[in-house]
Amino acid sequence: MSQTTIYSARKIITMNPNQPEVSHVAVREGRVLGAGSLEELAVWGDYTLDARFADKVLMPGFVEGHAHTMEGTMWRNVYCGFFDRMDPNGKVWAGVKSIEAMLERLKEAEAKLDDPDAPLPGWQLDPIYMDNALVSRADLDRVSSTRAIGVLHASGHIMNVNTKGLELAGLMKTGINHPGIPLGPDGYPTGELRGPDAYMPVGEHVGFDRDVLGCDAEGLRDFGKLCVRTGTTTITDLAARLGDEAVEMMLEVTSEADFPSRIVPLRHFMGLTPEELIAHAKELKDKSTDQLRLGMIKVVADGSIQGFSARLRWPGYHNGADNGLWYITPDHLSQILNLALENDLHIHTHTNGDQATELVLETMEEALRNHPTPDHRYTLQHCQLADAAQFRKMKQLGMCVNLFANHHFYWGDEHYTLTVGPERALRMNACRTALETGVPMAIHSDAPVTPLGPLFTAWCAVNRLTASGRVQGEGEKISVADALYAITIGAAYTLKLDGEVGSIEVGKKADFAVLEDDPTAVDPSDLKDVKVWGTVQGGRVFAAADL
Amino acid sequence: MKPLPVTVIGGYLGAGKTSLVNHLLRNADGLRLAVLVNEFGALPIDEDLIVAQDDDIISIAGGCVCCSYGSDMAAALSDLRKLDPAPDHVVLEASGVALPGAIAGSVGLMQGYSMDGVVIVADAETLQANANHKYMGDTVTRQLADADIVVLNKVDLVNDKTRAESEAFARSYAKNAQLLMAEHGALPPEVLLQSFVERNRDSGTGHDTSVFDSVSLSLDSPCDPAALGQLLASEELDLVRAKGFVRDADGAIHAVQSVSRRWSSEAAPEDSPIGLVCIGLKPAFDGDAVARKIAELTG
Structure with missing residues (x-):
């Protein structure tokens, strides 16, 4: 007979409406044997009572429905972000508040490098919080003129490089005529490279891997540590090519006795015909394990709003920029949706702009007419600009949505003044509209674009503050209870895992977020500051302090 | 090493990019072309031209090859440089939604490659309908604006009026381009790829x-x-x-x-x-x- 452990806690928030709060949870074989009072649980027979969580608050382990495992590898680069951020080892890096501070931090990192030819990559720079200060190659040359340096912006759309980096890429010359490469008065590039087209040729010389979505074993283990530190027990990798080698690595790492999260990697649609894509997804599905859930597909329709590559409906971008880019044709999208419905495969679609969302909704409606499918749960990811009519359509089509709540904090001001203007900025990531319309909803971080941290994501959706401290879109705020639902059952539902995770009730995985405070008792404006002690995942206890 | 010239072939779905590329391959006449396609959809190369095929590369009669590049064009271009014998010219067939000007810009920044030109293929019959497409219309007209050469294809399938209208329409967007009429993508290779001009000049041969x-x-x-x-x-x-x-x-x-x-x-x-x-x-x-x-x- 298997062992039973009963944990007592200050409070257990179950997300099970029949008994929302309990004092004890019994765990057997990595699953919840029962939640309730000690008396109620004792009927299951012999048990060990474990009081280590007696002063903690337990919640269902958080589910992050849109992140990338490369968050684990990005931390090998020098953190240059404006906001404080925690690395996999628990160190909180103070945000750099000026270009000078960034250069200082790069200098410190440079001094620790032994190999004189090693590049020095930095990440998460965001000059929009520094009066849009420009970083020139001369600035970065002050850190080093002999090794290549490149700093990727938080938006992912701009990279600043030094003279050596330009030289190695063959771009330290006059006469370059490229819209993404501004030239100085001397006719040479200033070192600012705008857009992936412009910075990709330099990226590999300054230390950024070609396959930006790639992750290695060490990166995945680091990603797991971040999960523990944020209370996350199930998380997506959205998305990757998932070649044989990558899948082997993920199977191996996720099966390690101390790997603390359930990873759900989606197969990126690019580079394959629709038929090949379906075949590969099916093949992957068969390889699924408890800790690695394979077989889902991600389709990308457009780009990003802050990069002006999202597809917007009329009247387009507020600053008059050209409309964005399509990454798929309507025919191609239609083929994939039809084939996936036919083959019982689950798709999540990336749409940022409202025109891209409209294309997916229209194409989905037609595909569902061909292949009526109950409970398909196809999910619109980001879906930042959707209006009320589009949410009503989602509801009618049985689609789910995963809104980018964190984005609102980091780029909300930018959207208000520059990209879409005040009116549309108010409705971005319309959580309340989604819930009131009855569209199943999750909220996400898109880590590493913004930091992983479901409680922070919940805080964003509850308070709708922008970085400058304005409330943007009062009417789209949601309650703490709704936000906590979104980061547990809500996200699990979009992954068809709500029968296994997302609440603490009999039969489900013993996946818990172990918290120092009660998120339902703190002031909603303090939700992001609730401390995470660690997690329990599949019945195994992971203390953040012991990682 | 001499820079490897790259010609970008763009245009919306169904315009005839693939038939134009196959026509080039049939008439390569000793020049080793490397065709890069965005992804292997329906087989991009006429079957009778294929000598051998594996996962990554299709070998074509006359020493030409075809590869797909998925999401990483730069890596695929770098891989071409490792081929032995080396190709003489790269024909990069862009996806139907790509803006070829952006691709040309990227190629222009890569060491060891030179940008030859952007050829946009347009279907004389459907060009204007595509340009009015609710979602794709502006992509179609922006592709035209990127062109150095516009190939108005399938002119045999339209009457004179439609042909004239499509021509005027294409010209109104493709301000910097020469416009050529074609049937089944058939055009003399000298017009489309610089390397043929050079080769024929050196060898004294001429074509159509x-x-x-x-x-x-x-x-x-x-x-x-x-x-x-x-x-x-x-x-x-x-x-x-x-x-x-x-x-x-x-x-x-x-x-x-x-x-x-x-x-x-x-x-x-x-x-x-x-x-x-x-x-x-x-x-x-x-x-x-x-x-x-x-x-x-x-x-």
Whole structure:
């Protein structure tokens, strides 16, 4: 007979409406044997009572429905972000508040490098919080003129490089005529490279891997540590090519006795015909394990709003920029949706702009007419600009949505003044509209674009503050209870895992977020500051302090 | 190493990019073309041209190859440089939604490659309907705006009125391009790829002259390569392509080339054969007049 452990806690928030709060949870074989009072649980027979969580608050382990495992590898680069951020080892890096501070931090990192030819990559720079200060190659040359340096912006759309980096890429010359490469008065590039087209040729010389979505074993283990530190027990990798080698690595790492999260990697649609894509997804599905859930597909329709590559409906971008880019044709999208419905495969679609969302909704409606499918749960990811009519359509089509709540904090001001203007900025990531319309909803971080941290994501959706401290879109705020639902059952539902995770009730995985405070008792404006002690995942206890 | 020239073939779905590429492969005539396609959809190469095929590469009669590049074009281009024997010219078939100008910009930044030109294929029958498409319309017109050469394809399938309308429509967006009519993507390769101009000039061979005419000039006197490049790309000469080698006032040799309104010049080896070939469209092309205007510049 298997062992039973009963944990007592200050409070257990179950997300099970029949008994929302309990004092004890019994765990057997990595699953919840029962939640309730000690008396109620004792009927299951012999048990060990474990009081280590007696002063903690337990919640269902958080589910992050849109992140990338490369968050684990990005931390090998020098953190240059404006906001404080925690690395996999628990160190909180103070945000750099000026270009000078960034250069200082790069200098410190440079001094620790032994190999004189090693590049020095930095990440998460965001000059929009520094009066849009420009970083020139001369600035970065002050850190080093002999090794290549490149700093990727938080938006992912701009990279600043030094003279050596330009030289190695063959771009330290006059006469370059490229819209993404501004030239100085001397006719040479200033070192600012705008857009992936412009910075990709330099990226590999300054230390950024070609396959930006790639992750290695060490990166995945680091990603797991971040999960523990944020209370996350199930998380997506959205998305990757998932070649044989990558899948082997993920199977191996996720099966390690101390790997603390359930990873759900989606197969990126690019580079394959629709038929090949379906075949590969099916093949992957068969390889699924408890800790690695394979077989889902991600389709990308457009780009990003802050990069002006999202597809917007009329009247387009507020600053008059050209409309964005399509990454798929309507025919191609239609083929994939039809084939996936036919083959019982689950798709999540990336749409940022409202025109891209409209294309997916229209194409989905037609595909569902061909292949009526109950409970398909196809999910619109980001879906930042959707209006009320589009949410009503989602509801009618049985689609789910995963809104980018964190984005609102980091780029909300930018959207208000520059990209879409005040009116549309108010409705971005319309959580309340989604819930009131009855569209199943999750909220996400898109880590590493913004930091992983479901409680922070919940805080964003509850308070709708922008970085400058304005409330943007009062009417789209949601309650703490709704936000906590979104980061547990809500996200699990979009992954068809709500029968296994997302609440603490009999039969489900013993996946818990172990918290120092009660998120339902703190002031909603303090939700992001609730401390995470660690997690329990599949019945195994992971203390953040012991990682 | 000599930079590897890259021609980008763009245009919306169904315009006939694939048939144009297959026509090029059939008429490669010893030139080793490497075709890069965005993804292997329906097989992009006519079956009778295929010699061998594995996951990553299709080998084609005459030493040509075809590879797919998925999401990483730069890596695929780098891989082509490792082929032995090396290809002479890269034909990059962009996806139906790609903006070829952006691809050309990226290629222009890569070491070891030179941008030859952007060819946009448009379907004479569906061009205007595509340009009015609710979602894709602006992608179609932006593709045209990126063109150095527009191939108005399938003109055999439309009446004169539609053909004239499509032509006028394409011209209104493709301000910097020469416009060519084609059936089944069939055009002389000299017009589409610079490498054929160069090869035919060196070997003295010529091709189909029903569409274009050409003039060869010896360029005995020195001249400013930039001024020559500008003239070759000018509306005044209205050339489709030009390619040659000139000596500047200091005696250094430069390669100068143009496609429609785009031109470039770069330093060339001392043993490069001085001289210039200019290609223009019939019936407007007047070789003598072109020679005269270039002579005015070179003195």
